[in-house]
Amino acid sequence: MSDHVTAWIAAYHDGELSGAQRQKVAAHLQTCSACQAELEALQELSRRLQEAPAPTPRLSEERFVSQVRLRMGPGPALPAWQRRLRLGWWLAPAGVIGLWAFGQAVLLISGWLITFLPELDQTMRLGSLVQASAWLQVGEGLALILVLELGLTFITTILLGGWLASWWITKS
Amino acid sequence: MFKTAAPDLDEQALISQAQSGDRPAFSELVRRHRQGVVNVVYRMCADVSLAEEAAQEAFIRTWQNLQRYNPHFAFRSWLYRIALNVALDTLRSEQQTRSLADLPLDEHPQAPDSSDPEVALERKERATQVRQAVLALPPASRAVLILREYEGMSYHEISTALDIPVGTVMSRLNYARSQVRLALSEGVLVV
Numbered sequence: 001m002s003d004h005v006t007a008w009i010a011a012y013h014d015g016e017l018s019g020a021q022r023q024k025v026a027a028h029l030q031t032c033s034a035c036q037a038e039l040e041a042l043q044e045l046s047r048r049l050q051e052a053p054a055p056t057p058r059l060s061e062e063r064f065v066s067q068v069r070l071r072m073g074p075g076p077a078l079p080a081w082q083r084r085l086r087l088g089w090w091l092a093p094a095g096v097i098g099l100w101a102f103g104q105a106v107l108l109i110s111g112w113l114i115t116f117l118p119e120l121d122q123t124m125r126l127g128s129l130v131q132a133s134a135w136l137q138v139g140e141g142l143a144l145i146l147v148l149e150l151g152l153t154f155i156t157t158i159l160l161g162g163w164l165a166s167w168w169i170t171k172s
Numbered sequence: 173m174f175k176t177a178a179p180d181l182d183e184q185a186l187i188s189q190a191q192s193g194d195r196p197a198f199s200e201l202v203r204r205h206r207q208g209v210v211n212v213v214y215r216m217c218a219d220v221s222l223a224e225e226a227a228q229e230a231f232i233r234t235w236q237n238l239q240r241y242n243p244h245f246a247f248r249s250w251l252y253r254i255a256l257n258v259a260l261d262t263l264r265s266e267q268q269t270r271s272l273a274d275l276p277l278d279e280h281p282q283a284p285d286s287s288d289p290e291v292a293l294e295r296k297e298r299a300t301q302v303r304q305a306v307l308a309l310p311p312a313s314r315a316v317l318i319l320r321e322y323e324g325m326s327y328h329e330i331s332t333a334l335d336i337p338v339g340t341v342m343s344r345l346n347y348a349r350s351q352v353r354l355a356l357s358e359g360v361l362v363v
Contacts, residue, residue, distance in 0.1 A: 010342065010345065010346060010349070011327070011342065014320065014326075014327070014345075016326065016327050041353065042349065045349055045352065045353055045356075046321060048298075048302060048356060049302055049306070049317075049321045049322070049352070050321075051295070051298050051299050051302050052299045052300075052302040052303040052306070053299070054207070054211045054214070054322070055210065055211065055214045055220045055223065056220075057206075057207070057210060057220070057224065058220055058221060058224060059224055061203060061206060064202070064206055064224065064227075064228070065199050065202050065203055065206070067228055068199070068202050068228050068231045068232065068235075069195060069199060071228065071232050072195065072198070072232060072235050073232075073235075073236070075192075075193030076190070076191060076193065076235060076236060076237070076238035076239050082239065
């Protein structure tokens with residue numbers, strides 16, 4: 001009796017067993033009338049359940065689909081975190097341009113101070129940006145500012161170009 | 173030990189398109205799953221009109237929550253989970269506490285045809301008996317039985333659809349089968 005496979009007969013009937021387990025149950029069923037009877041009862045029940053057939057739809061397929069479409073509303077709602085991420089994504093170019101404009105303004109003011117206020121003492125004239133490089137002459141300071149401006153513009157261009165490329169890839 | 177289902181690549185493409193707001197793609201998904209969803213809801217609540225209405229509501233909820241769908245699971249399982257939830261909501265809101273004995277015989281929507289009226293009547297009665305035996309089950313066991321016997325879903329798919337372990341699927345299925353067998357063998361409606 002301990003060899004009965006009662007616990008596995010339903011899974012066997014439902015086609016849920018695979019490999020060795022299925023073979024084991026199949027082999028047992030060949031020799032055990034009790035387990036065979038249980039399997040037949042399950043098969044009979046499945047046949048009996050099919051005697052209650054599916055309903056005949058009252059709405060045609062097209063009418064059903066069109067009624068669903070009428071009630072669909074706007075597109076699928078995004079989860080909150082995805083909405084925040086999407087908003088951040090669309091605001092990213094504005095943020096990059098804003099940072100670029102701020103950097104340009106700072107550099108422009110620094111250049112103006114270096115050029116037009118030579119009478120100020122070293123600290124006030126150059127401000128904190130160049131304080132560590134106080135030994136530079138005015139010309140060297142302007143050259144440094146120019147390099148910084150170019151570098152800032154280059155980095156901004158790369159970031160905006162990358163954003164546009166990924167937008168285009170996503171769109172296409 | 174138990175088999176798992178492979179994803180349908182064509183369907184995955186439709187789902188991806190629908191997730192980006194493509195209505196025709198979602199309409200195609202509705203066409204593909206309409207009959208299955210209506211059947212599941214109907215077998216839960218035993219009313220075709222109510223089932224079609226609830227099935228539409230299930231598809232609306234699916235559309236609204238499509239971004240939450242995890243493509244690692246079968247779409248059908250996820251859809252049926254929503255449909256079953258809608259069916260249970262409908263049952264609660266409609267206060268469908270009418271006795272099973274109140275279900276009229278001719279409410280059966282698709283009894284097999286027969287030229288012999290006696291045979292036809294007998295088939296109708298047997299079908300009604302089966303339907304009422306299923307309806308007499310607790311909703312949790314009924315859902316498992318419906319998904320397995322009528323929708324042919326695997327234990328794994330049912331487990332995903334109902335968000336329960338496979339072991340619970342097996343135990344609920346065994347319980348449901350034993351109850352239905354008992355009801356049918358007695359030939360008496362369990363109300």
